[in-house]
Amino acid sequence: xxxxxxxxxxxxxxxxxxxxxxxxxxxxxxxxxxxxxxxxxxxxxxxxxxxxxxxxxxxxxxxxxxxxxxxxxxxxxxxxxxxxxxxxxxxxxxxxxxxxxxxxxxxxxxxxxxxxxxxxxxxxxxxxxxxxxxxxxxxxxxxxxxxxxxxxxxxxxxxxxxxxxxxxxxxxxxxxxxxxxxxxxxxxxxxxxxxxxxxxxxxxxxxxxxxxxxxxxxxxxxxxxxxxxxxxxxxxxxxxxxxxxxxxxxxxxxxxxxxxxxxxxxxxxxxxxxxxxxxxxxxxxxxxxxxxxxxxxxxxxxxxxxxxxxxxxxxxxxxxxxxxxxxxxxxxxxxxxxxxxxxxxxxxxxxxxxxxxxxxxxxxxxxxxxxxxxxxxxxxxxxxxxxxxxxxxxxxxxxxxxx
Numbered sequence: 001x002x003x004x005x006x007x008x009x010x011x012x013x014x015x016x017x018x019x020x021x022x023x024x025x026x027x028x029x030x031x032x033x034x035x036x037x038x039x040x041x042x043x044x045x046x047x048x049x050x051x052x053x054x055x056x057x058x059x060x061x062x063x064x065x066x067x068x069x070x071x072x073x074x075x076x077x078x079x080x081x082x083x084x085x086x087x088x089x090x091x092x093x094x095x096x097x098x099x100x101x102x103x104x105x106x107x108x109x110x111x112x113x114x115x116x117x118x119x120x121x122x123x124x125x126x127x128x129x130x131x132x133x134x135x136x137x138x139x140x141x142x143x144x145x146x147x148x149x150x151x152x153x154x155x156x157x158x159x160x161x162x163x164x165x166x167x168x169x170x171x172x173x174x175x176x177x178x179x180x181x182x183x184x185x186x187x188x189x190x191x192x193x194x195x196x197x198x199x200x201x202x203x204x205x206x207x208x209x210x211x212x213x214x215x216x217x218x219x220x221x222x223x224x225x226x227x228x229x230x231x232x233x234x235x236x237x238x239x240x241x242x243x244x245x246x247x248x249x250x251x252x253x254x255x256x257x258x259x260x261x262x263x264x265x266x267x268x269x270x271x272x273x274x275x276x277x278x279x280x281x282x283x284x285x286x287x288x289x290x291x292x293x294x295x296x297x298x299x300x301x302x303x304x305x306x307x308x309x310x311x312x313x314x315x316x317x318x319x320x321x322x323x324x325x326x327x328x329x330x331x332x333x334x335x336x337x338x339x340x341x342x343x344x345x346x347x348x349x350x351x352x353x354x355x356x357x358x359x360x361x362x363x364x365x366x367x368x369x370x371x372x373x374x375x376x377x378x379x380x381x382x383x384x385x386x387x388x389x390x391x392x393x394x395x396x397x398x399x400x401x402x403x
Contacts, residue, residue, distance in 0.1 A: 001025040004032065005039060005314070006391050014290060014394070015331065018319035027305040027313075037064055037312050038305070039291075041319035043326045043346075045302065049294050049315040050350040056294035056313070058353065063392075064293060064312060069234055079352060082235060085220045086213065090138075090356045095363055098134075102364055105133060106371050114375065119382055122399040123252050126372070130364055131247035135357075139239060140182065140212030149175065153241045157390040175240070176233045182214050183232060198226070213239065247361040249288035249388065249395025250279070251368055256396055257282060257333045259381045267335055269373045274335050279365045283347035284321045285333050290394050291316035292349075317346045318394060378403045 001024055003017055004010060010017055021028050021041040028039045040046055049056040059075050061067035074082070106126065113125035132146045141149060155171035186209045187197040193208045202219055205211040209218075217232050227235075258264040258278065268274055291314045300307040307313065322330040326344055328337075348355040355361070372379065382402040388395045 001028060003028050003030065003039065005030060005037065011387060011391060014318065015322060018316065018322065019331075022319060022323060025303075027302040027307075029305060033064060035066075035312065037293075037314065038307065039314045039316055039319075040302070041316050041323075043320040043323035043344075046291075046315045046317065046320035046346060047350055049313065050346065050353065053352055055297055055300070056315075057297050058294060060295040060310070060312075062292040062294070064314075066295075066310075066312070069238070073238065076352060082222065083352075083356065085217060085222070085235070086239060086356055090360055092359045095360045098360075099363060099367065101137075102130075102134060103367050103371070106130060106364075106368050110371060110375050117403060119400070119402045122255055122401045123248070123385075123396055124398075126368060127248045127251035127255075127396075127399065130251070130368060131244040131361075134247075134360070134364060135240065135243040138213055138360075139236065139243075140210050140214040141240070145178070149178070149240065150244065152178075153244060154389075156237075156241055157245060157393065172237065175237055179214070179233055179236045179240075180229060183218055183229065186210075186215055186218050242355075243357050245388070245390075245393060245395070246288040246355075247357075247364055249286075249393060250282060250361055250365050252385070252396035252399050253286035253288065253394065254278065254282040254365060254369065255372070255401075256381075256385055256399060257286065259379065259401070261333070262380075264333065264335065265373075265379070268369070269377060272370060275366050275369050276362075277335055277337065277339070277342070278369060279362055280339075280342040280345065281333055281335065281337060282365070284327065284342060284345035285331075286394055287318040287321050287345070287347040288393060288395055289347070290318040290392050292392065314392075317349070321345045321347060376403045 001020060003021060003025070018041050021039060026040065026042045026045060030037045030039065040049060053075055057075050058073050058079070059068065061069050062073050109126045109129060113120045128150070132150050133143055136143055136146050136149070152171040152175040189209050190197045190200050190204060195204060195208060197218070200219055205215055205219070209215045214236065217227065217235060220227055258268060268278055293312050293314050296307050296309055296311045296313065298309050321327070324330050327341060348358040379401055380403070381400065383400040385396040385399045388397045
């Protein structure tokens with residue numbers, strides 16, 4: 001089949017192409033890149049790619065190009081060590097304790113949106129600033145710097161389909177310089193308190209230095225040794241880039257769908273018990289990450305297609321989430337889906353690389369949905385939204401609304 005993952009028509013609406021691929025060419029080869037790129041679209045194939053880490057490796061990165069980034073983009077046992085370092089900060093109990101803080105933040109953003117009404121760009125007013133502010137707070141990034149940090153993050157994602165690392169080098173290096181300064185500020189605080197940063201323990205957290213992810217990574221040990229700054233910067237960059245745009249897209253996609261069908265909006269306004277279903281259905285129908293790549297560790301054959309060792313294959317979450325073999329009426333946004341069916345969606349991945357921020361993302365979207373529904377009963381679309389730039393993401397760069 002003639003399928004180009006980077007083509008304008010694909011970016012505008014990839015789902016018709018995914019449906020054709022699932023039916024006719026479930027393991028597609030694309031040759032117009034620095035090396036062949038494959039696309040897997042059936043649910044069972046994508047689920048296998050996400051769970052069989054011995055066959056489908058993350059060692060060479062999860063983007064189209066080959067890139068050994070390490071840390072969270074690695075295989076066990078290395079991946080296991082790094083994931084443990086961040087897991088506590090995103091554990092459900094810790095995230096649930098943030099609900100009041102997130103609710104207050106959403107209320108303030110909606111206050112500002114209402115004050116400048118009766119029109120707004122919902123992306124700029126709520127969907128974009130909310131996740132950036134939340135992840136900045138968790139990691140320990142000063143909120144006055146979030147616009148710059150957001151710009152660096154977007155530039156890196158926009159270069160995701162470049163064939164070499166130089167395309168994202170400038171924003172990545174700028175962000176790394178910023179993050180290194182954050183690490184050095186904490187080292188200075190420890191030194192001024194008479195504590196050696198190289199031997200400081202977690203007892204200094206919340207006392208001598210702030211208790212946040214940046215501080216935790218400064219003190220963390222992996223396999224009995226301290227991380228070096230290169231490892232710290234890779235980890236922090238991965239968390240910062242991955243921790244904001246995906247939730248922004250979840251929120252814009254959700255409101256885009258329910259504002260496009262007034263019955264959905266009114267059902268949700270009338271019944272708060274549907275909020276969680278709406279969030280999960282949005283994740284299923286409009287996965288914020290269309291897919292990520294894995295690299296084969298051995299020659300394979302899938303659906304009559306031969307894959308060499310080190311073949312780059314996209315595990316296409318968004319296509320798997322609309323597989324009619326798994327989901328009934330898969331191309332329709334429905335509030336009456338069985339929760340057991342919804343739990344099968346792959347928007348956050350599966351297995352060892354399941355998104356550590358999934359609970360946080362769900363919470364932000366759910367609280368944003370309920371507050372907006374309550375505050376803006378007459379909210380409606382005020383023009384056509386625009387798609388975000390990065391080819392592997394699916395969300396709205398703008399979402400004009402009125403009330």
